[in-house]
Amino acid sequence: xxxxxxxxxxTLSIDSAVSVFALDIAAxxxxxxxxxxxxKALLALGLLVCAVALPTWPAALLSxxxxxxxxxxxxxxxxxxxxxxxxxxLFVATSTIPLLVSMPAPARLAIDPAGLPLAAxxxxxxxxxxxxLLLFTATTPLSDVLPRLHRLGIPPAVxxxxxxxxxxxxxxxxxxxxxRQAQAARLGFRTWRTAYRSLAGQAGAxxxxxxxxxxxxxxxxxVRGYTGSxxxxxxxxxxxxxxxxxxxxxxxxxxxxxxxxxxxx
Amino acid sequence: xHIAEGYLPPEQAAAWFVVSAPFVVHGSRALVRQVRADPxxxxxxxxxxxxxxxxxxxxxxxxxxxxxxPTGTGLGAVLFRPPVMSVLGGIVLLxxxxxxxxxxxxxLGANIFSMAIVGPWVAYGSYxxxxxxxxxxxxxxxxxxxxxxxxxxGVTVAQLALAFPDPVSGVGGxxxxxxxxxxxxxxxxxxxxxxxxVLVVRLLSRTSGDDLRRLGLLRxxxxxxx
Numbered sequence: 001x002x003x004x005x006x007x008x009x010x011t012l013s014i015d016s017a018v019s020v021f022a023l024d025i026a027a028x029x030x031x032x033x034x035x036x037x038x039x040k041a042l043l044a045l046g047l048l049v050c051a052v053a054l055p056t057w058p059a060a061l062l063s064x065x066x067x068x069x070x071x072x073x074x075x076x077x078x079x080x081x082x083x084x085x086x087x088x089x090l091f092v093a094t095s096t097i098p099l100l101v102s103m104p105a106p107a108r109l110a111i112d113p114a115g116l117p118l119a120a121x122x123x124x125x126x127x128x129x130x131x132x133l134l135l136f137t138a139t140t141p142l143s144d145v146l147p148r149l150h151r152l153g154i155p156p157a158v159x160x161x162x163x164x165x166x167x168x169x170x171x172x173x174x175x176x177x178x179x180r181q182a183q184a185a186r187l188g189f190r191t192w193r194t195a196y197r198s199l200a201g202q203a204g205a206x207x208x209x210x211x212x213x214x215x216x217x218x219x220x221x222x223v224r225g226y227t228g229s230x231x232x233x234x235x236x237x238x239x240x241x242x243x244x245x246x247x248x249x250x251x252x253x254x255x256x257x258x259x260x261x262x263x264x265x
Numbered sequence: 266x267h268i269a270e271g272y273l274p275p276e277q278a279a280a281w282f283v284v285s286a287p288f289v290v291h292g293s294r295a296l297v298r299q300v301r302a303d304p305x306x307x308x309x310x311x312x313x314x315x316x317x318x319x320x321x322x323x324x325x326x327x328x329x330x331x332x333x334x335p336t337g338t339g340l341g342a343v344l345f346r347p348p349v350m351s352v353l354g355g356i357v358l359l360x361x362x363x364x365x366x367x368x369x370x371x372x373l374g375a376n377i378f379s380m381a382i383v384g385p386w387v388a389y390g391s392y393x394x395x396x397x398x399x400x401x402x403x404x405x406x407x408x409x410x411x412x413x414x415x416x417x418x419g420v421t422v423a424q425l426a427l428a429f430p431d432p433v434s435g436v437g438g439x440x441x442x443x444x445x446x447x448x449x450x451x452x453x454x455x456x457x458x459x460x461x462x463v464l465v466v467r468l469l470s471r472t473s474g475d476d477l478r479r480l481g482l483l484r485x486x487x488x489x490x491x
Binding site for chain 1: 438
């Protein structure tokens with residue numbers, strides 16, 4: 001007989017759910033909190049584009065290395081970075097294995113040493129790009145980004161739905177955590193049968209709370225004379241010219257070195 | 266299964282943005298029309314997006330002892346319809362990239378295509394076919410969730426195979442390699458997600474019948490038996 005999911009895994013799930021938004025918390029509490037999001041986007045996403053679009057060696061090393069140094073400079077806790085990187089790194093590790101083997105005939109696999117450069121290049125590019133993404137997410141709160149997305153041509157209705165989703169998802173994920181904790185305390189994960197019933201209960205609770213929340217917002221907005229616009233006040237941040245200049249120099253140097261216009265040696 | 270940031274070569278990553286764009290633009294136009302006609306629907310759509318995100322935070326226990334996350338594609342498509350899911354799914358995938366570092370910005374187009382476009386359409390198509398064939402709500406919801414999840418997995422495997430064809434047997438060999446390595450987790454997950462979604466809909470039929478009727482999942486004649 002298969003063992004049940006067990007209380008051990010349920011406890012682990014609860015612990016890991018505590019810091020599910022650790023990156024956003026780091027962004028809200030870090031020293032780069034008051035920097036203009038466009039500055040941070042130019043830096044982190046510029047590095048990301050360099051890591052992905054330029055020849056992997058040396059662009060991935062330069063971009064990924066710069067992002068790692070900047071993560072430390074922005075005082076993002078290492079544990080937050082490592083925890084966030086676990087799932088994507090597991091994907092990279094798993095999906096790099098097929099690059100190291102070839103299939104000369106159906107149902108026959110052979111280790112292919114020629115695949116090593118491609119595997120290294122793909123994994124290197126992905127790890128570097130992930131570091132750049134983490135630099136952006138761990139320094140830029142999503143609440144600073146969403147109200148500015150309409151400047152990129154995204155319809156205001158879509159950015160407002162996204163902002164509402166952002167506003168509600170913390171409460172709903174917290175609901176999932178609370179319900180899971182209560183179910184675990186009541187031995188709700190002891191057998192497979194009870195575990196599935198408990199999971200259905202979590203999804204049901206989230207659905208009911210999401211719709212309830214939407215109705216309450218609807219009523220609250222209606223009594224305030226809601227006309228269809230959900231524009232919110234956005235904190236003004238001044239763009240730092242030295243920061244942008246330094247970013248431009250850094251990105252220019254990476255592009256120059258990576259495309260071989262100037263030999264680093 | 267999200268393709269990690271930077272994993273796809275740049276040309277392929279860009280190509281998947283181009284492929285996904287028409288669906289997302291069509292879904293955005295539908296959403297804008299809906300919101301213009303009924304400004305209050307914006308709140309329901311926001312709740313639907315948050316619900317989809319929270320669904321992906323559920324941890325389904327797996328036989329390997331670890332846990333996996335459902336895609337939420339099947340239930341989302343059945344409740345909110347595929348065009349809206351292409352936008353809501355895109356928003357959820359963007360949030361997963363920016364809040365959790367799952368997926369990525371360069372691979373957003375590829376992930377939107379598998380999880381917010383193909384998954385929901387396959388799920389909705391399966392649901393409609395089973396219902397038209399006279400199947401009950403339970404089998405239809407199971408088919409939608411399980412086949413939606415399987416389709417997402419299949420498209421992701423195809424995206425990886427196209428990006429990294431096998432040096433000897435080409436894309437076909439790469440499909441077998443990537444498909445084999447992820448089948449261990451993704452096929453049991455699809456079946457689990459199907460079963461879980463049936464339980465969720467059965468529970469909601471009892472507790473939120475009116476909401477499901479408004480969303481068109483239950484017929485007005487109190488069809489509450491899943």
